[in-house]
Amino acid sequence: MNDKLHLDKAHLLEKLKQMLSIRLFEEKCAELYTQEKIRGFLHLYIGEEAIAVGVMAALSAEDQIVATYREHGHALARGLSMKSVLAEMYGRTNGCSKGRGGSMHLFDKHNNFYGGNAIVGGGLPLAAGLAMANKMQATKAITVCFFGEGAVAEGEFHEAMNLAVLWQLPVLFVCENNGYAMGTALAFSESEINIAKKAKSYGMSAEQVDGMNVVNVEAAAIKAVDTIKTLGQPYFLECQSYRFRGHSSFDGQLYRDKEEVQKWQKHGPVIKLKHWLRKNYQLNGNEFSDIELEIKNEILDAIAFAELGQLQAVEDLCKDVYSQKNMK
Amino acid sequence: MNDKLHLDKAHLLEKLKQMLSIRLFEEKCAELYTQEKIRGFLHLYIGEEAIAVGVMAALSAEDQIVATYREHGHALARGLSMKSVLAEMYGRTNGCSKGRGGSMHLFDKHNNFYGGNAIVGGGLPLAAGLAMANKMQATKAITVCFFGEGAVAEGEFHEAMNLAVLWQLPVLFVCENNGYAMGTALAFSESEINIAKKAKSYGMSAEQVDGMNVVNVEAAAIKAVDTIKTLGQPYFLECQSYRFRGHSSFDGQLYRDKEEVQKWQKHGPVIKLKHWLRKNYQLNGNEFSDIELEIKNEILDAIAFAELGQLQAVEDLCKDVYSQKNMK
Amino acid sequence: MNTQKTNSDSMTYRDALRAGIIQSLNEDERVFLMGEDVGHYGGCYGVTKGLLAQYGDQRIIDTPLCESGFVGVGIGAALGGMKPIVEVMTVNFSLLAMDQIVNSAATLRHMSGGQFNVPLVIRMACGAGLQLAAQHSHSWENLYAHIPGLKVLSPATQNDARYMLLQALQDPDPVLIFEHVMLLNTQGDVLDGPEADMEKAIIRKQGTDITLITYGGSLPKVLKAASALEVLNIKVEVVDLRCLRPLDKATIIASVEKTHRAIIIDEGWKTGSLAGELSAIIMEQAFWTLDAPVQRICTQEVPIPYPKHLEHAALPQVDQIVNCVQRLLNTEL
Amino acid sequence: MNTQKTNSDSMTYRDALRAGIIQSLNEDERVFLMGEDVGHYGGCYGVTKGLLAQYGDQRIIDTPLCESGFVGVGIGAALGGMKPIVEVMTVNFSLLAMDQIVNSAATLRHMSGGQFNVPLVIRMACGAGLQLAAQHSHSWENLYAHIPGLKVLSPATQNDARYMLLQALQDPDPVLIFEHVMLLNTQGDVLDGPEADMEKAIIRKQGTDITLITYGGSLPKVLKAASALEVLNIKVEVVDLRCLRPLDKATIIASVEKTHRAIIIDEGWKTGSLAGELSAIIMEQAFWTLDAPVQRICTQEVPIPYPKHLEHAALPQVDQIVNCVQRLLNTEL
Numbered sequence A, B: 001m002n003d004k005l006h007l008d009k010a011h012l013l014e015k016l017k018q019m020l021s022i023r024l025f026e027e028k029c030a031e032l033y034t035q036e037k038i039r040g041f042l043h044l045y046i047g048e049e050a051i052a053v054g055v056m057a058a059l060s061a062e063d064q065i066v067a068t069y070r071e072h073g074h075a076l077a078r079g080l081s082m083k084s085v086l087a088e089m090y091g092r093t094n095g096c097s098k099g100r101g102g103s104m105h106l107f108d109k110h111n112n113f114y115g116g117n118a119i120v121g122g123g124l125p126l127a128a129g130l131a132m133a134n135k136m137q138a139t140k141a142i143t144v145c146f147f148g149e150g151a152v153a154e155g156e157f158h159e160a161m162n163l164a165v166l167w168q169l170p171v172l173f174v175c176e177n178n179g180y181a182m183g184t185a186l187a188f189s190e191s192e193i194n195i196a197k198k199a200k201s202y203g204m205s206a207e208q209v210d211g212m213n214v215v216n217v218e219a220a221a222i223k224a225v226d227t228i229k230t231l232g233q234p235y236f237l238e239c240q241s242y243r244f245r246g247h248s249s250f251d252g253q254l255y256r257d258k259e260e261v262q263k264w265q266k267h268g269p270v271i272k273l274k275h276w277l278r279k280n281y282q283l284n285g286n287e288f289s290d291i292e293l294e295i296k297n298e299i300l301d302a303i304a305f306a307e308l309g310q311l312q313a314v315e316d317l318c319k320d321v322y323s324q325k326n327m328k
Numbered sequence C, D: 001m002n003t004q005k006t007n008s009d010s011m012t013y014r015d016a017l018r019a020g021i022i023q024s025l026n027e028d029e030r031v032f033l034m035g036e037d038v039g040h041y042g043g044c045y046g047v048t049k050g051l052l053a054q055y056g057d058q059r060i061i062d063t064p065l066c067e068s069g070f071v072g073v074g075i076g077a078a079l080g081g082m083k084p085i086v087e088v089m090t091v092n093f094s095l096l097a098m099d100q101i102v103n104s105a106a107t108l109r110h111m112s113g114g115q116f117n118v119p120l121v122i123r124m125a126c127g128a129g130l131q132l133a134a135q136h137s138h139s140w141e142n143l144y145a146h147i148p149g150l151k152v153l154s155p156a157t158q159n160d161a162r163y164m165l166l167q168a169l170q171d172p173d174p175v176l177i178f179e180h181v182m183l184l185n186t187q188g189d190v191l192d193g194p195e196a197d198m199e200k201a202i203i204r205k206q207g208t209d210i211t212l213i214t215y216g217g218s219l220p221k222v223l224k225a226a227s228a229l230e231v232l233n234i235k236v237e238v239v240d241l242r243c244l245r246p247l248d249k250a251t252i253i254a255s256v257e258k259t260h261r262a263i264i265i266d267e268g269w270k271t272g273s274l275a276g277e278l279s280a281i282i283m284e285q286a287f288w289t290l291d292a293p294v295q296r297i298c299t300q301e302v303p304i305p306y307p308k309h310l311e312h313a314a315l316p317q318v319d320q321i322v323n324c325v326q327r328l329l330n331t332e333l
Ligand SMILES: Cc1ncc(C[n+]2csc(CCOP(=O)(O)OP(=O)(O)O)c2C)c(N)n1
Pocket: A070, A118, A119, A120, A121, A147, A148, A149, A150, A151, A152, A176, A178, A180, A181, A182, A243, A247, D036, D065, D089, D093, D096
């Protein structure tokens, strides 16, 4: 199964770079938020980068992505440019959603990125529906749905799991289990805290993966995609991970103590892969700082791009509510 | 565990009489429906009587019942009079809901009968809430929630199961698996057709019971109630049964063939217990026809009662929308 | 738009709905029908009877009971290039799917800056009259007509039942169609095409004395009242809205400017009703032409009671309409 | 009703809400608070901060994400003799619980012939202004004000934030309370009791030239406009509805009969809004006293866009109100 998984240095360096890009990009976003360049809610993916990067590595261009409000990492890993993502957070017309959506609603048709959904669980039936369309049209595409473990308690999780298995839909469900839904620890929200086991109870193939290890995630995702494409069945991955930052821009984090956060940070996805590359592939300081520098320049370009972006005309306020044809 | 279960003739005769009462009462209701004495939807319980009768036998007066739109049997088995139930279907003020609810909305405070709910799955969280109130007020009461297997696909099933186990609520869920949700066979609605197994996946004690055998149902219910009251945990019974009549007043039953219905009718709950009593307790023709006669007279009294019932004054149309205190 | 009565034939509203579904399935292979009991059962009100046998289970799909789930699947399938007709058995259950309809279907185009659209049609039975009581008799058109991003249709005639679905399927955005249960058995002419664009109101009866504005299940009552008033020599103009979002304000205002009086007949509960919106629109756009205050005849503020006489008293009725018209014209007899 | 300003003190709307919750927990042991992140997190907007430590997890209950489930549990607990305060984090998620609210909480008393009642209070944050975009900025008061069996409150002042919860808990029927997010940080006087019954509107500013009717998050904007107009010597009367169902029609009509002109300011989308209902009520009950058509200033027909300037353009604003008043009084300067 892992024949598709290349553990050579080039491949791993690429994963490192992708995760680091997300990390540095979001650290900058946090900074820009305090400067009020970005407004609304800002949900950072910091600590969870291995999931999006590992899963996207297993996908093809025609595959479709459905994500949540915590989707910067998914957008970048899927191939959206920092420019279009940051410009969106600036609310500019050169943003990936023309500035209408902001951080929680990143969309990109070219990358089959079906967005940022800010309703917890809302993306699950939608992803099943995209998969149904793919099945009906006999395309090769599969649909991948990312969601947090908090969504598992929602009725829509239950309904989507049942429909996906009942109708044998080509969809990959990726549960990003970071242990908390806002301030609610998993044990306070689920009578059964093994999420993969819950998925299995619908007759779905499901497994738990170390979401802090990009190689494990990629390997599991490749296996999942193979299964979906060959057997035409849904598949479920529970990626165990951790959110290093607060839930969103406003979060006192009263619900967990610093020690817990620090413990997880020690095994962060970026640092883990970096050390591993050092040990086994003699990754040296220069190589790493070259990558870092490249990313930082990309971020600076993105900021310049966003700053130069236009604001939509107020006259266009009600644009894109209905199709042109029907615009009143 | 079965020390509470009396298999003596008197007890079994009582169960036979209760089931037969429901059977004959509903056969008369069907007749009255064709005479347009009863209107709206009429969902008959014929074939499933053993479930309500068996479960109610295990309950105490303080326990609470939440049922569905197919609840005539539950109401009668719980102790509502044929008079108040039939008068309700006539829409008269002497009905158990003062004539406001009709067949789908039988309520009775004295019997802790929390009604008839016509939204599939709607009663599940409500029952969990009643159980929560009992737990908070440290009463001995438990709450029993009846629902069909079709409700299992609803998100509310999932949400209620999780909350009941997570919060250890004293509630008994009774799934009346009659194989069909209107015209949709279980296999078309669930990827996992073992409903008890689904319940177990939430960490709930659950078992499958022969819903056509009142003794089995009563035994299982007694065990369930014991567990709930001693351990303070929810419990789940899947009672496998069959609906002999159409889903409601309008049903061509295109979705199943007569043979299937006849096969099940051979093992109907009434006929089964009747034969068993004949074989093992020398139930003789006279005994049985005496029971039948008694029931038929009760039905005639109920009709007379309903016919004499008053219609609510049109001036009171908007009564009981808000409490008196707040009436405008 | 074809309005000749050439080869028009008479059929029930139910059969017209079925004929519309059949045509849409025949004309576009991206179209499929999904909902509770649309297949083996034949539709809770018999609308889809026979379709499963005719089109197979890939295009006529029985869903489990999970309104939010299968409506969400419909939205996703529409995003993915299909043209789903999702039947939510009755509007009474649609609240379970309302989050998907309002927060996803209605917002996706806008949130994505116009990149994605949702060509989804959702059909629901609606309305009271069958003594189905408090949870099964709702008229919630205004809950949905309030939502930008949605279009809301209310076919009141057999011809609209026949053709509005096809018009809705031509629309790139999500369209809701409300089918009133009391219309299903009514018989009427079906032409060989729609009488007007989906978003246009139609004057069902010309008149000069007063404008009666209505939609859906109330239209037959209003037309009955209009005929009764005709005998009294009162010329009523009847506006059938047809489309509840967007509203055809031009037609409404033109009629009121002609008659100077209006009554809105709406089966929704009065408070917060679509009738309120219509009254407000007339206030804003035709105030100076009004000879009397616009009136509303709506459902009483009560969950529909089971008994026939109370259900009847709760809903708009012909005599109420007749009396209200007479009061407004000061032609009390 | 106590209205003296004796020992009144100033606090934020947020602190007033918390003080109200604390008093209700202290005064009645049947009261408990349940909702997403009300406990360990301290409430998504910090309203319930500290309550878990103070009252323990039997009375401050963090729920999983399952709006329909825990609202349904709240209804059942109310039926069972408790007095639950259920927090639906924000109205934006309330559609997931709307079936329970509308088909159960609102109907149980009626369906049971008055045998059962549901003394439940549901609190929700609502409104736009924080650039939270299309799925997180809703004003859906009218979706609920349309439903018989429910009562709907909209505290717009610190004093109402402080006391309306207690009034709601005295009510034997289900009450919804909408707390506008833009009010949370606003500071104001809190008296030692409510200024009026929960169902009464309050005239926040006396005037003779025109009546401005509003509620919730729009009240501060309307009062700002009123002061601006005062400078221009225009005497505006401001009606704060407070209770959106039932509506205090007497107060509304009395004011309009005095001023002969009215504008309704409502953050809901215009079409199908509560503002429409209010305009219709004035049409029906005060038409002959009107000197000009009633106007509505509502939110534009668009899912709220993310960028500040578009969000601002979508919502009712002070300058719009000022201009509209001037237009209506033909005092264009
Ligand atoms: C239906 C719904 N309920 C509540 C919220 C508010 N909310 C936003 S994110 C969140 C926590 C979700 O946790 P999880 O699913 O684990 O995702 P995570 O944020 O941890 O990535 C909550 C409660 C929402 N957006 N949607």
